[in-house]
Amino acid sequence: MLTIRDMRESDESVFLGFALPFYQSPALLSPVEREAIDRTFREALRNDGLLRGLILEWEGAAAGFAFLTFAWTTERGGRVVWVEDLFVSPAFRGKNIGTEFFRWLESEYQHSAKRFSLEVSPTNPAQRLYARLGFEPLHYTRMIKEVD
Numbered sequence: 001m002l003t004i005r006d007m008r009e010s011d012e013s014v015f016l017g018f019a020l021p022f023y024q025s026p027a028l029l030s031p032v033e034r035e036a037i038d039r040t041f042r043e044a045l046r047n048d049g050l051l052r053g054l055i056l057e058w059e060g061a062a063a064g065f066a067f068l069t070f071a072w073t074t075e076r077g078g079r080v081v082w083v084e085d086l087f088v089s090p091a092f093r094g095k096n097i098g099t100e101f102f103r104w105l106e107s108e109y110q111h112s113a114k115r116f117s118l119e120v121s122p123t124n125p126a127q128r129l130y131a132r133l134g135f136e137p138l139h140y141t142r143m144i145k146e147v148d
Helices: 009-022 034-046 097-108 127-132
Strands: 002-006 051-058 061-073 078-088 113-118
Touching: 002 097, 009 034, 009 051, 009 061, 009 078, 034 051, 051 097, 061 097, 078 097, 097 113
Parallel strands: 078 113
Antiparallel strands: 002 051, 051 061, 061 078
């Protein structure tokens, strides 16, 4: 059974055990620096409405994590819940945790979200799951400018 809860300070070592390999994996277009990982964890603990950190537990054992961020879409006139990161430990894959996570997500934000959004690298096999759950490619070119 899947339980999803907000991150706590005491989750830091569990989170890092998942995050350090994930943020160096081919699931991302480029590796993430340790400083950014630490800063994200600390920011999630602030719980200020911009970033929400979640721990996924399967039958009481830590199985993964997720980060949600929030924005607004004029196109839909409402809140966007952005799945910034979702990681399920290889030891827990095949238990429908991803599917259950998205069911929870839609239930949790059913009254406030107008769009759920995520990014996926071209080589990430999770694309099949996302498509099965109704996610479609958004045919825009996303442009970014990094700021130090």
